[in-house]
Amino acid sequence: MEIDLSRPILARNDALAEGNRARLAESGAFALDVLASPGAGKTTTILATIAALRERYRIAVIEGDIASKVDAEKVKAHGIPAVQINTGGACHLEADMISRALDAIPLAELDLVIIENVGNLVCPTEFDLGQGARIVILSVPEGDDKPLKYPGIFAMAEAILLNKVDAISFFDFDEAAFADSVRRLNGTAPIFRMSAKTGEGVAEWAEWLAARIEGAK
Amino acid sequence: MEIDLSRPILARNDALAEGNRARLAESGAFALDVLASPGAGKTTTILATIAALRERYRIAVIEGDIASKVDAEKVKAHGIPAVQINTGGACHLEADMISRALDAIPLAELDLVIIENVGNLVCPTEFDLGQGARIVILSVPEGDDKPLKYPGIFAMAEAILLNKVDAISFFDFDEAAFADSVRRLNGTAPIFRMSAKTGEGVAEWAEWLAARIEGAK
Numbered sequence: 238m239e240i241d242l243s244r245p246i247l248a249r250n251d252a253l254a255e256g257n258r259a260r261l262a263e264s265g266a267f268a269l270d271v272l273a274s275p276g277a278g279k280t281t282t283i284l285a286t287i288a289a290l291r292e293r294y295r296i297a298v299i300e301g302d303i304a305s306k307v308d309a310e311k312v313k314a315h316g317i318p319a320v321q322i323n324t325g326g327a328c329h330l331e332a333d334m335i336s337r338a339l340d341a342i343p344l345a346e347l348d349l350v351i352i353e354n355v356g357n358l359v360c361p362t363e364f365d366l367g368q369g370a371r372i373v374i375l376s377v378p379e380g381d382d383k384p385l386k387y388p389g390i391f392a393m394a395e396a397i398l399l400n401k402v403d404a405i406s407f408f409d410f411d412e413a414a415f416a417d418s419v420r421r422l423n424g425t426a427p428i429f430r431m432s433a434k435t436g437e438g439v440a441e442w443a444e445w446l447a448a449r450i451e452g453a454k
Numbered sequence: 455m456e457i458d459l460s461r462p463i464l465a466r467n468d469a470l471a472e473g474n475r476a477r478l479a480e481s482g483a484f485a486l487d488v489l490a491s492p493g494a495g496k497t498t499t500i501l502a503t504i505a506a507l508r509e510r511y512r513i514a515v516i517e518g519d520i521a522s523k524v525d526a527e528k529v530k531a532h533g534i535p536a537v538q539i540n541t542g543g544a545c546h547l548e549a550d551m552i553s554r555a556l557d558a559i560p561l562a563e564l565d566l567v568i569i570e571n572v573g574n575l576v577c578p579t580e581f582d583l584g585q586g587a588r589i590v591i592l593s594v595p596e597g598d599d600k601p602l603k604y605p606g607i608f609a610m611a612e613a614i615l616l617n618k619v620d621a622i623s624f625f626d627f628d629e630a631a632f633a634d635s636v637r638r639l640n641g642t643a644p645i646f647r648m649s650a651k652t653g654e655g656v657a658e659w660a661e662w663l664a665a666r667i668e669g670a671k
Contacts, residue, residue, distance in 0.1 A: 274491045274573070275596055275603065275604060276491060276596025276597045276600060277596075299460075302603050303603060303604055303605070305599075305602040328545060328574070328577050355576070357575075357577075358573065359493050359543075359544075360574075373500075376493070378493060378494025378621070379492055383493060384571070385521065385522040385524060386522050387492060387521075388520070388521050389520070404624055407621055407624055408621075450473070
């Protein structure tokens with residue numbers, strides 16, 4: 238006999254995620270779950286997004302990592318509330334972790350909660366957090382073949398950020414092949430070319446996010 | 455009541471891994487498990503390693519990915535036997551997958567079996583495959599803070615390859631801070647500075663691996 242424990246674990250997570258979603262809806266805050274490989278530029282992109290939108294919206298950040306609190310400290314240094322979740326080994330955030338993090342931020346006063354998931358293109362996709370949207374960041378140095386290898390995350394993302402385009406001349410990255418692979422998995426998500434470091438393309442991505450924040454009010 | 459299914463699953467995996475280890479020892483082949491983030495340059499590093507060692511050793515490659523067979527095709531194009539494992543969603547290879555892959559390669563004729571694990575800095579660490587050594591590749595664009603965030607994999611690696619050093623002027627990567635973080639987790643693993651693309655540093659890494667292959671004979 239085989240016991241499939243994944244089903245009840247995911248069912249429990251989904252119920253907690255719906256609770257988070259209801260709390261966020263009640264407060265009128267939009268939650269964005271940011272997925273990417275380690276080192277794709279999640280934190281830098283979040284900081285660039287905050288810089289683009291902080292005059293218009295009240296923002297907090299939930300940082301997920303296996304260990305360390307360096308990312309939450311980076312965000313707090315910009316005067317933005319941040320909570321660090323250390324998963325203690327787990328390769329993804331789960332809805333109950335987000336539920337506890339929502340207790341620790343001033344939710345009623347917020348328009349946008351950005352969740353930085355653990356750096357991983359696989360495991361987070363199975364765990365709904367109650368977010369309003371999920372995005373994936375791929376950085377140019379990772380290569381244009383990643384949608385072929387990690388199709389689940391590219392199929393599910395509502396927007397795809399191609400980061401570190403300032404380094405594109407340094408790497409063999411075929412943008413047409415990348416866009417083509419994405420389109421076979423995902424017919425609707427926009428692809429934003431950007432560099433969180435130089436600021437290129439950040440405004441276009443931020444406008445997409447602003448429209449989603451307005452939609453959640 | 456909570457049921458911890460991870461213990462029996464890992465115990466079963468460990469038993470299968472010991473079986474793989476015994477088969478490899480019997481044939482005198484050394485198995486190298488290569489761990490890294492998506493896009494760190496695992497396949498390119500494996501191809502550079504093959505180029506450095508193929509005159510001296512008989513080599514085969516086991517490629518692990520969620521989906522696609524592009525990596526095995528790249529290796530086969532160089533005239534090296536390769537088996538592609540598609541995990542069908544799982545974020546790591548397991549010992550039973552390697553056992554079946556060993557059936558599909560000419561083990562008795564080999565000196566070196568290179569296993570490319572799924573791109574993930576978390577999940578593969580818990581699953582022994584029966585390898586002779588595990589290494590981790592970190593690429594410069596991922597950032598120098600990764601040992602802080604993914605300590606398990608840097609603590610366990612027997613060698614650490616810092617790849618894409620040809621791009622170091624393009625990224626803010628503090629090599630001293632990186633080495634210091636690694637040393638706090640791992641007192642013995644050498645750090646090889648290299649670029650699989652330009653070939654810089656590949657010879658030093660290949661000599662370390664050659665010594666391990668000789669030790670397994």
